[in-house]
Ligand SMILES: C=C(O[C@@H]1C=C(C(=O)O)C=C[C@H]1O)C(=O)O
């Protein structure tokens with residue numbers, strides 16, 4: 001990695017093109033600067049006008065946004081596993097020419113992306129635009145952290161590139177992306193919804209509960225789908241705005257691939273890395289919110305003491321603790337869960353903190369954790385086999401890690417739940433729940449219905 005102090009795009013390009021010629025390589029040039037305050041949703045919308053594929057990430061508990069536009073490269077090209085992708089990342093970093101004078105996490109050279117829930121599963125037509133593994137380094141990245149905004153430009157430089165022309169092209173695109181007069185499209189409304197095979201799903205829940213009672217497994221997470229037809233082709237920006245405004249304590253994300261977009265507002269952090277500090281979250285066990293404060297407190301209290309929900313939760317805690325022990329020391333896990341309140345429901349929540357051992361990365365942790373028993377089950381292989389054989393859904397990127405990481409060992413990944421796949425005027429929403437021995441199909445069905453609410457309400461339902 002070459003850390004550069006000079007700042008003009010043209011002189012950086014001259015330098016990078018020289019490197020490319022001398023080494024017969026195509027290094028990535030990454031330049032970051034501070035810019036005036038800009039609404040991340042306007043930047044996101046402006047990228048649509050340039051017909052660029054977009055990535056969006058926001059942690060709504062903080063004022064933190066990363067918006068990516070275009071693609072300088074996909075790290076997962078030619079990689080079948082997370083390990084191979086990490087190797088691509090390391091090779092790219094080794095050659096990269098970076099100018100980023102800021103220490104803020106999420107600025108500078110970074111990558112955003114996700115993966116399929118089950119990379120062993122055959123990909124259906126519906127997810128054709130979403131590779132099993134895909135992490136893009138956007139051409140333009142807007143990072144907003146509290147009141148500070150940063151713009152990063154990433155260019156894959158080739159030896160026959162013309163520095164002057166390239167600099168002009170990037171500047172023109174930058175002007176369009178930062179144009180604050182871009183108007184935000186209006187929200188749409190829902191024309192109809194269709195619950196996909198509800199009675200078959202309840203039957204599968206019963207089958208899973210029986211399988212568990214026969215001691216073949218301890219927990220199996222089953223998901224189902226709700227098809228939504230919109231009044232017109234979906235605009236992504238108003239959906240994201242709705243999610244940001246309504247879903248506190250969540251990660252609002254969107255990943256466009258071709259004409260399709262996978263998006264959602266997940267409350268579930270898989271892992272956050274801040275140098276050698278890592279944080280994971282056990283989130284499982286669910287109840288609705290109460291209509292009054294008193295009712296809400298009563299529901300929270302019974303959730304905390306409910307045996308069935310505690311067992312759903314405890315499987316996750318046990319597994320995450322063991323997995324973190326693998327790559328970390330100082331693993332700290334509180335004895336009991338607390339309540340994690342969301343707009344439409346509340347969960348049992350246990351945070352896990354740890355220190356990452358030298359030579360290990362966030363990719364190692366993702367590879368070890370996914371799928372946790374919050375989305376797969378216990379034991380892992382048996383529950384995955386059950387899901388493959390019985391669930392009628394191709395989960396695609398639903399339930400899998402989505403997030404970002406930068407070149408300074410910071411990053412954050414959520415589990416892609418409370419989410420949907422937008423394809424034109426059609427949205428497929430996904431929701432699942434943890435089946436244990438005492439699960440009742442009707443109750444689990446009701447639980448998935450509340451999990452559809454965050455997405456449904458911003459789509460206009
Ligand atoms: C599978 C989902 O959520 C998971 C299942 C939960 C449960 O069954 O109680 C709670 C949170 C998540 O771990 C989903 O939202 O789709």
Ligand SMILES: [Mg+2]
Nearest residue numbers: 285286433434
């Ligand atoms: Mg549950």
